[in-house]
Amino acid sequence: MTTRRVLVATGIYPPDVGGPARTVRLLEDGLPRLGIEVVVVSFSRLLPLPWGLRHVRFFANLLASARHAQVLLALDPVSVGLPTFLAARLLRRPFVLRVGGDYAWEQAVERFGIEDDLDSFQDSNHGWRVEWLRRTERFVARRAARVIVPDRFLRDLLRRWGVAGDRITVVPNAVQQADLPPTRAEARAELRVEGRLIASAGRLLRLKGFEGLIAVVESLKGEFPDLRLAVIGSGPRHSSLADQIQRSRLEDTVMLLGALPHERTLLYLKAADLFVLNSAGEGQAHALLEAMAMGTPVVATRAGGTRDVIDHGRTGLLVHPREPSDLREAIRGLLRDPERANLLARAAAHAAADFTVSRTVDETVAVLRSVA
Numbered sequence: 001m002t003t004r005r006v007l008v009a010t011g012i013y014p015p016d017v018g019g020p021a022r023t024v025r026l027l028e029d030g031l032p033r034l035g036i037e038v039v040v041v042s043f044s045r046l047l048p049l050p051w052g053l054r055h056v057r058f059f060a061n062l063l064a065s066a067r068h069a070q071v072l073l074a075l076d077p078v079s080v081g082l083p084t085f086l087a088a089r090l091l092r093r094p095f096v097l098r099v100g101g102d103y104a105w106e107q108a109v110e111r112f113g114i115e116d117d118l119d120s121f122q123d124s125n126h127g128w129r130v131e132w133l134r135r136t137e138r139f140v141a142r143r144a145a146r147v148i149v150p151d152r153f154l155r156d157l158l159r160r161w162g163v164a165g166d167r168i169t170v171v172p173n174a175v176q177q178a179d180l181p182p183t184r185a186e187a188r189a190e191l192r193v194e195g196r197l198i199a200s201a202g203r204l205l206r207l208k209g210f211e212g213l214i215a216v217v218e219s220l221k222g223e224f225p226d227l228r229l230a231v232i233g234s235g236p237r238h239s240s241l242a243d244q245i246q247r248s249r250l251e252d253t254v255m256l257l258g259a260l261p262h263e264r265t266l267l268y269l270k271a272a273d274l275f276v277l278n279s280a281g282e283g284q285a286h287a288l289l290e291a292m293a294m295g296t297p298v299v300a301t302r303a304g305g306t307r308d309v310i311d312h313g314r315t316g317l318l319v320h321p322r323e324p325s326d327l328r329e330a331i332r333g334l335l336r337d338p339e340r341a342n343l344l345a346r347a348a349a350h351a352a353a354d355f356t357v358s359r360t361v362d363e364t365v366a367v368l369r370s371v372a
Contacts, residue, residue, distance in 0.1 A: 273341070
């Protein structure tokens, strides 16, 4: 069967910020060039509806939109993965799943205050709500015709879930090179940036570690009085982060910029002296790849797929998650040694050149066509 139309089910959609939203836009732009129509069904568009009704409407939209699709692709294993799997079964269509992280662990950390790291979470027990999420994501993943992951870390995690290795395909994320700002000086001039700037981006979630990053920046202010931090993203931790900034009297130091247009986000990443990712767990962060591609030095945690992206000491620095002293010393060292920071940044830009849009689209299409 020739793949002419693919249904993509996603929890979020642009202008929402996050990996699935980026992936949807990439597929919407890339697949039609190969003769494949993309039909998107987004759960976030239904959020104004009451709880329960939005879920019924989402499933109805899946069934209606999938009737003429050859393949159904879900961009997470639970919130959209489960209903998309059920729709695929009812319509007798192949079901493909893309896993960008451990959904159950992320929800356990954010909603239920679980302190486990991603590895220890796999075999721990935290009550029926967390267990339901974990069982659901594994159930859905094991029943997908193929599973796409962005890195080797998640490939190995899916094997621990019981997914056969020959049904898992690593398809890396991509950097839209055409969107990158021209020079650091022009980016700083447009944003009117002065002094040293650290940038960080992502959903404002507990597991992203923004509280710890703000505390580290506060501890460095005595040594670097002109240091500022730009936090890009929206999410449920916004109010608590704003309170932390106010209590620490960092209003002139830390900027909570909210969810910015992609072009504006790239300007901040280009203008920054450092990009920092202080997450307790990641798949393959788009903002990290973009910062590398722009030649911005990076400091990130040894968390999940980040270890597949950063070669410690060559293309960036890796620190242990939830270890503020490690993070502080890595940031401090690169701020004090711009020459080393520039060497890391040049190597990172070279490494990021492999993460092309054409590669991601072509490899995704190959998976979709293999099941149709």
